[in-house]
Amino acid sequence: MANSASGDSVVDRVVRVIEAFPEGVTSLQLTELADRAGLPLSSAHRLVRQLSEHGLLDSGAGGTVRLGLRLWELVNRNSPTLALRQAAMPFMEDIQQVLNQNVNLAVLEGWEALFVERLSRRGSVANRARVAGRMPVHISSAGLALMSHQPREVQAEYLEQFQDPSGKVTAGVVRQLLADAAQQGYAQLAGVVDSDTWGIAVPVMNGKRRTVAALGVVVPLAEMRLQALVPALQTAARGIGRRLAE
Amino acid sequence: MANSASGDSVVDRVVRVIEAFPEGVTSLQLTELADRAGLPLSSAHRLVRQLSEHGLLDSGAGGTVRLGLRLWELVNRNSPTLALRQAAMPFMEDIQQVLNQNVNLAVLEGWEALFVERLSRRGSVANRARVAGRMPVHISSAGLALMSHQPREVQAEYLEQFQDPSGKVTAGVVRQLLADAAQQGYAQLAGVVDSDTWGIAVPVMNGKRRTVAALGVVVPLAEMRLQALVPALQTAARGIGRRLAE
DNA sequence: TGCCACCTTCCATTCAATGGTAGAACGTGT
DNA sequence: ACACGTTCTACCATTGAATGGAAGGTGGCA
Incomplete structure (x- = not known):
């Protein structure tokens, strides 16, 4: 003692x-x-x-x-995400107004997506992402968008240790999801988080083309307007990236 | 050593x-x-x-x-203001939609108003209140709303130590502002924070009628629609209070 | 009233914290 | 390429700040 x-x-x-x-x-x-x-x-x-x-x-x-x-x-005054959130806020508001949906912003923390900002739309579908909440990479569009744009070795390390507690998903399936997301430039998950919602997210890159965040929306499963959503998100993501580079 | x-x-x-x-x-x-x-x-x-x-x-x-x-x-997960913010958010969104103005939520910390949440309206007037930012009680409508509904002894202690660094405002003036706010049930300041903006705030009371927060808006000085603003704010404040009491 | 669970205070013991010193790693100007 | 200033990192003998068991309060409940 x-x-x-x-x-x-x-x-x-x-x-x-x-x-x-x-x-x-x-x-x-x-x-x-x-x-x-x-x-x-x-x-x-x-x-x-x-x-x-x-x-x-x-x-x-x-x-x-x-x-x-x-x-x-x-x-909160000196938050490490302060610059990111300030850069993103105006664009998130735009998305919310234009697409009329829930918007959220996440970063990669460990092997999970950590949501740092969110704008929810009254009357829209439920949005499981809480500010300061986490979601596993493989069951959130934001997580997939983030991971699919990480350097090769980070992805390898992630897949290496991957294990689904429920045993439903294999590393191979996740590898495919990541490959799709990387190829398409956006990630989507329909009915995974909630059976009647659809999540879609795109990477936000800083001046050095490093993926620092993911910008996403959660919409009702019925409204699958990929053509409208993806370009809007990508435009906003580029805008955020430009602000970050300043 | x-x-x-x-x-x-x-x-x-x-x-x-x-x-x-x-x-x-x-x-x-x-x-x-x-x-x-x-x-x-x-x-x-x-x-x-x-x-x-x-x-x-x-x-x-x-x-x-x-x-x-x-x-x-x-x-942020375990924030002491979590319950307050969750209770207030929907009402703040309503205010933002209906009145089409900046909305903010503050609590009393020391002798200052600490802003814990904010919804800003693109294109509306500047809103000096930052989330996690502070404003002295006597130059913010939120601060006045909070202080004017504190127990007598707290107000006395505040006025006792009050001193304006710029020397422009005396304790007597502040006492009058607090008295007005207490009597009217809301606090307002025109052109103090910014020369062309007008702040107005009402107290938010919990189930025990203790004032725990202030709900306020910042509007262009031109739009002095007290009749419309105050009832809306008071209704929202009551709604928040009811949620807190649950 | 007595019991229990929880909060608060006290104080002798001792090892974790301290910070001066030295040197490594930059960056910068000559 | 070299010397100089600045900033970061590592080491280690010294010692008083941190520790936690025990005892004393406090409040609620049966």
């Missing part, structure tokens, strides 16, 4: 505390937090108090802990 | 590193970061490496440091 019996640094612990919140949960009891972070109660208590003093956490009465508003502020 | 010559804990330092990024800046050199955080270079280097390993920071080649995408993800 001394400086960390478990052999982890203070930084490790701070990270574990922040990571302890399950997706969508904003508030946790101290005991549960300690539990989830794998910390002794008294250590968790001390850490939470320290972080709260700085506003990274917000500990209310009775030991309830939330992420601090100050942390939210700092992260 | 030992465990912290400067007498601050590891947590203090982690916070200082995250806070070191100036508003809107997403990337910093290691040396500059160390400087801003007030840390010895070698300490900053070690901390950055540790935080990067966990994805809270993202250190690119050549010592450039950014906030990590993982941190952005965690904070």
Whole structure:
């Protein structure tokens, strides 16, 4: 019993505390937090108090802990995706207006698509993508658009480790999906995420022709107007890319 | 020279590193970061490496440091404002459609209004409020709407410490603005933030009639349609409050 | 009232954190 | 091509900040 019996640094612990919140949960009891972070109660208590003093956490009465508003502020002010989102926003609004559909913007994080921005259209179909939410590469058009335009070695590594938990999809099938998407310049998935929706996405390239994001829409399965959607998305994607290059 | 010559804990330092990024800046050199955080270079280097390993920071080649995408993800997934924003979004979209103007949502943080969500209207007037941006209470309609509905003692404390850096506004003037806003049930400021825009905001109350947010619009100064705007905003604010109470 | 679950505080022990120093890797101007 | 300044990375002896068990509160519920 001394400086960390478990052999982890203070930084490790701070990270574990922040990571302890399950997706969508904003508030946790101290005991549960300690539990989830794998910390002794008294250590968790001390850490939470320290972080709260700085506003990274917000500990209310009775030991309830939330992420601090100050942390939210700092992260969103200096977000690594700030430039991307600012460049994309006007074009996403255009798409939303012109095509009258849900629009979303994703980046590749690990082997998943991480959605960084979304404009949803009231009355349109459900859009499963939440901002700051993730979707596996092989079951999201955004994921496929992103992966299909990654360098050869990245794709190889991805396919190498690929494994579908449900066992329905094989690496071979995904390879084909990626090949199609690469060849066509866009990715589409009909009825996969939701049985009555259709997702389509195109890559967004920066000045150096590196694919940095995917721009996509989710439309009702009935309205398959590829001819109208793809050119609009590609035009917008190019516009975003140009802004990023500036 | 030992465990912290400067007498601050590891947590203090982690916070200082995250806070070191100036508003809107997403990337910093290691040396500059160390400087801003007030840390010895070698300490900053070690901390950055540790935080990067966990994805809270993202250190690119050549010592450039950014906030990590993982941190952005965690904070936005479990954001303390998540419930508020989810409740407010549909109503904000309605306002945007019906009134055809910029809409924003703010909470009180310290003695400032912190904007947590915004829908901007292309072609409409400039909207100074950035998401995760701040405005002093006395020069934003959202700030006034929030403060004017705080408990008496909070308002007293605010007015007590009030001081306008430019010296143009006195505490007395602000007291009057707050009184007006409280009496009318909405706050307005014409040509203060921008000479040709007009801001108006109403309080959003939760189930316990505590004012938790302000809902506002920014419109061209020419279009002073109070009769149309205020009821629409108040209706939306009530709708948001009802959702929050659920 | 007594019980239980959870929060908060205390403090002796000890190892993780510290930061000066040295040198490697750039970049830049001559 | 060379020397110089700047910035990044690595090392390691020193030591006080971090640790966590135990004891004491607090509140809710039966």
